[in-house]
Amino acid sequence: MDAAKLNQLKAFVEQCKSNPSILKxxxxxxxQDYLHSLGAKIPGESPRPPYPETxxxxxxxxxxxxxxxxxxxxxxxxxxxxxxxxxxxxxxxVVEPDNNDPPQxxxxxxxxxxxxxxxxxxxxxxxxxxAISEGKLEEAIxxxxxxxxxxxxxxxxxxxRASVYIKMKKPNxxxxxxxxxxxxxxxxxxxxxxxxxxxxxxxxxxxxxxxxHLASRIDYDEEIAAVLKKVEPNxxxxxxxxxxxxxxxxxxxxxxxxxxxxxxxAEAQAAYEKAKKKEQSSxxxxxxxxxxxxxxxxxxxxxxxxxxxxxxxxxxxxxxxxxxxxxxxxxxxxxxxxxxxxSxxxxxxxxxxxxxxxxxxxxxxxxxxxxxxxxxxxxxxxEVMAALQDVMKNPANIAKHQANPKVxxxxxxxxxxxxxxx
Numbered sequence: 001m002d003a004a005k006l007n008q009l010k011a012f013v014e015q016c017k018s019n020p021s022i023l024k025x026x027x028x029x030x031x032q033d034y035l036h037s038l039g040a041k042i043p044g045e046s047p048r049p050p051y052p053e054t055x056x057x058x059x060x061x062x063x064x065x066x067x068x069x070x071x072x073x074x075x076x077x078x079x080x081x082x083x084x085x086x087x088x089x090x091x092x093x094v095v096e097p098d099n100n101d102p103p104q105x106x107x108x109x110x111x112x113x114x115x116x117x118x119x120x121x122x123x124x125x126x127x128x129x130x131a132i133s134e135g136k137l138e139e140a141i142x143x144x145x146x147x148x149x150x151x152x153x154x155x156x157x158x159x160x161r162a163s164v165y166i167k168m169k170k171p172n173x174x175x176x177x178x179x180x181x182x183x184x185x186x187x188x189x190x191x192x193x194x195x196x197x198x199x200x201x202x203x204x205x206x207x208x209x210x211x212x213h214l215a216s217r218i219d220y221d222e223e224i225a226a227v228l229k230k231v232e233p234n235x236x237x238x239x240x241x242x243x244x245x246x247x248x249x250x251x252x253x254x255x256x257x258x259x260x261x262x263x264x265x266a267e268a269q270a271a272y273e274k275a276k277k278k279e280q281s282s283x284x285x286x287x288x289x290x291x292x293x294x295x296x297x298x299x300x301x302x303x304x305x306x307x308x309x310x311x312x313x314x315x316x317x318x319x320x321x322x323x324x325x326x327x328x329x330x331x332x333x334x335x336x337x338x339x340x341x342x343s344x345x346x347x348x349x350x351x352x353x354x355x356x357x358x359x360x361x362x363x364x365x366x367x368x369x370x371x372x373x374x375x376x377x378x379x380x381x382x383e384v385m386a387a388l389q390d391v392m393k394n395p396a397n398i399a400k401h402q403a404n405p406k407v408x409x410x411x412x413x414x415x416x417x418x419x420x421x422x
Contacts, residue, residue, distance in 0.1 A: 039393060088241050090234045094203040098170040104161075105145050106180060107152020121151035125160065132164060140164050155181040159190035166197055174198035189219035197227055205234040369417050378410045387411070 016022055020043040023032060035042060128143035144161040151157060162177035178195035181188045196211030209231045216224045369375055378384045387407040390397045401407045 085241070085245050088237050090203075090205070090237060092200070092203075092205075092230050092234060095169045095171060095201045097202060098172045101170060101173065103176065104141075104165075104173050105149070106176075107148040107157075109152050109184075111152065113151050113153055117150045121147040121154065121157065124150065125157060128160070128164075132167075137164055137168050141168075153184060155185035155188045155191060158184070159188060159194055162194035162198070163190070166194060166201070169201070171198035171201040187218055189215045192218065193221075193224055196224075196231075200227060200231050205231055206238055209235040369414075372413075372417075375410065375413060375417075381406070383407065384410055388414075 022028070023035075023042050032042060124143045124147035128140040128147065131137070131140040131143060141161065141164055144157060144164065148154070148157045148161065158177045158181035162174040162181065165171070165174035165177060175195055175198045178191045178198065181191035182195070185191065192211045192215035196208045196215060199205075199208035199211060209228065212224050212228050212231060216228070384407055387401045387404065388411070391401065391411065398411060401411060
């Protein structure tokens, strides 16, 4: 150990002996804690426990805190309701659906149509056309129904009756007839045209536009073009509206997924931090050497700088009564009790008082202790150190450690060192 530092330490100890109140200086709080850890009492101070007390958190409070941490954070300010679509401003008139009317009579497609039936069907159609020209729409429906009954395989008959239902503002009946015509002939322009117009009357703009475009490609006429001019703007508005809200719903879903991803990441991070904090808390409570000692004691916590690693030192407040068993009863405690420069505060030993520097009580060579691997390894064991501290406080306590296979050999060896047997 550096001689200059030892002299400084010696001077500090002498100053503390002459004026103990200096130990109350706040800047020496670390030294006060060290002395308290050894069971020393500072003059003018009320007794304190030998070790700093660690205030353990109340288990209920700790559990409550953990539950509080585990509570999921309530998301606020996010879209919690369904997306409400705005109304579309459409143009064009619609009619009241003919839902209450019974379905019209349809032909039986399973019957065999003879030439006579076809001829009779054409005659009925002729009479229907004459009734239409006279504005007799109900009569025309009767004649066309007769024509369909006679020849249920004619798409033209269904298409013609559908056009009459449109004039009568019965769009649902017209759609049924037009669909029947298209089942018979999928390329029926009249069928697509009648169904498209009927659907526009019900406000089914997109479906109407689709039918009218098909009719126009098969057999274009001016009436189809005129209806399309009214239908297409509404169909485009509906399509744009749908695309807009499909996009908004997709964006909302993406935001929700992103929030869920961030929430899961935050929960994982919080769980990691909680586990890390708990591990650090557990580590800090594990025994790990005598608290409060001087740093740098040869790698052992609590020893004097360079003092060979004696953890925590032996209490030196006036010397251990009777010394360590077998140590010759030299007052002044260990180390420095026989002239070791820089003894502990109050160690009672004077520099050079009959011993070699670094010697122990009774002339024990400290190097034998400090260079003994078994003893140095034992000093790192918290259980061994606790037992040695217990014996130092009260030598009579040695009896209760004799049965400990880890502690008893170390005590015996230490006694031999002090007695000079080794």
